[in-house]
């Protein structure tokens with residue numbers, strides 16, 4: 001089966017009792033035993049649930065993975081991956097990483113006696129330079145958030161393996177519709193299924209996928225012990241959303257390309273970050289590695305005041321955190337995704353206060369460009385007019 005068919009059919013056969021085409025929501029915490037001689041395959045929803053199994057099977061097929069465990073959030077999936085670290089271990093973390101992942105390592109892993117070292121995912125030699133004798137895991141993303149740089153996933157996975165590290169890749173920004181990192185040699189893929197996978201901004205969820213049986217077993221046992229599991233309804237919403245991921249992501253890519261090209265020519269815009277632009281430093285790598293350039297665009301303006309004024313003036317783009325839903329969102333990283341970092345840390349990572357991050361939705365591309373154009377014109381007028 002191919003991607004679009006798998007998204008609709010894998011793990012989603014009609015239910016055995018009534019042949020319902022859409023599976024019911026098994027909204028129960030516990031399952032009755034027939035006798036004490038036979039432990040039921042599903043006995044308690046913290047351990048699993050029929051809807052959760054369907055979602056895990058569908059996601060595993062879309063990421064070409066043998067094993068999948070879903071979670072109540074993307075952060076829970078990342079925490080699950082980090083549960084492989086023990087007191088005294090070191091984590092290699094790409095500098096350009098989601099703010100929540102950074103916080104988990106910087107504050108909470110530190111409390112557990114786990115240190116981290118940083119590497120630059122655009123410079124392969126920085127991995128060997130950063131590795132320590134106690135380094136165990138390596139985590140990275142591509143496209144990165146919010147700079148949208150592309151790293152060579154196969155090369156980084158191979159380098160991690162050569163150095164004896166387990167590699168973790170956060171595939172949230174691309175989604176399985178655009179790249180399958182396990183096929184490129186990564187050991188563990190994590191997702192915030194909140195984003196493109198569920199796709200409708202109506203549920204928080206996460207997933208961890210791997211082809212390694214031992215890792216999968218350790219993750220499942222951790223999840224059972226700590227309990228950061230998704231509810232049956234959340235699994236149902238994610239499963240409903242992922243059926244249309246293929247067509248949604250195609251439209252996200254098409255609209256993002258149109259928005260990026262439009263923004264390049266707008267007054268007050270100093271830089272547009274989108275891997276689909278031929279001027280993007282990683283355009284050729286993105287073309288080779290991905291099936292599309294994604295739905296995220298970052299844009300820098302001539303001043304922070306202008307960036308903030310534009311964010312507050314769009315009408316179709318809603319000023320909100322998150323990404324990957326059908327509706328377009330505009331975010332201001334210093335106050336949203338990267339608020340946990342200091343100004344200095346953000347600047348070190350190339351996240352200036354003049355930047356906005358756009359999650360381009362699947363509305364009409366002309367409406368999106370028009371909305372941004374009007375917001376830019378209005379922001380310029382407000383900032384340029386004498387008080």
Ligand SMILES: Cc1ncc(COP(=O)(O)O)c(C=O)c1O
Pocket residue numbers: 073074075076098100141145170172173191192193194204205206322
């Ligand atoms: C790249 C990336 N990874 C992980 C997460 C965390 O996901 P969640 O909000 O579902 O916990 C996010 C959230 O924005 C993200 O952007």
